[in-house]
């Protein structure tokens with residue numbers, strides 16, 4: 001699509017050069033529309049890219065992305081069982097689960113307390129018991145380990161999210177900023193289960209649906225790139241998202257971009 005965008009710009013320049021005013025007018029509008037759509041669709045990738053540049057972490061732009069350990073079915077089962085119990089007892093919970101690579105601690109507002117323990121339904125349920133010291137905030141899962149609890153996340157600033165409480169806004173906030181994670185939220189008020197991904201909240205979910213989504217997003221069989229340099233991966237995302245945006249603009253049938261890495 002980047003190629004398509006460039007072709008569109010070239011065509012616009014040529015039509016201007018050759019005095020084809022009407023065609024030039026249409027092409028110019030298309031170029032602007034595509035540029036805006038790309039900026040919106042890729043905002044999280046560009047923000048990440050600029051953050052790495054701003055921090056001077058140039059190496060990370062070219063380094064292979066480090067993959068998390070794939071989640072085994074038993075890890076997913078433990079998480080799902082814990083969520084089932086928490087939801088039944090209306091105990092609020094917020095789990096951040098890394099999908100394709102580690103999250104930088106600096107993306108958290110407060111990094112929380114390190115645990116580094118094996119994922120188990122008992123541990124997850126214990127962490128979120130309202131009287132424990134760690135129940136406030138989010139718990140981070142990497143592979144089959146619970147890395148930390150009591151993490152404070154940035155809240156989503158989206159207007160629509162302001163009607164939600166802070167637990168749900170925190171889940172949206174971190175998945176908006178960091179694309180390689182998803183969040184599972186249990187509402188203390190209603191027991192409802194939600195899954196946040198890329199700033200969007202999928203809710204309410206049944207336990208069966210949650211399991212299906214986790215298996216889909218965390219399965220070890222997901223086709224991940226063994227070596228995915230940051231810039232190449234950004235390029236791939238630009239291509240797939242742009243195709244999606246343009247096909248939507250042109251009203252063509254298309255499948256939503258799936259950025260499983």
Ligand SMILES: Nc1ncnc2c1ncn2[C@@H]1O[C@H](COP(=O)(O)OP(=O)(O)OP(=O)(O)O)[C@@H](O)[C@H]1O
Pocket residue numbers: 092093094135136137138151152153154155164165166167168169170186187188189190
């Ligand atoms: N920025 C944050 N990062 C992580 N966890 C947070 C954050 N803000 C609030 N929380 C958690 O959410 C709890 C407050 O939930 P609140 O009632 O505001 O949200 P909610 O989305 O309405 O959820 P619920 O339906 O469970 O009430 C806090 O006690 C804390 O555990």
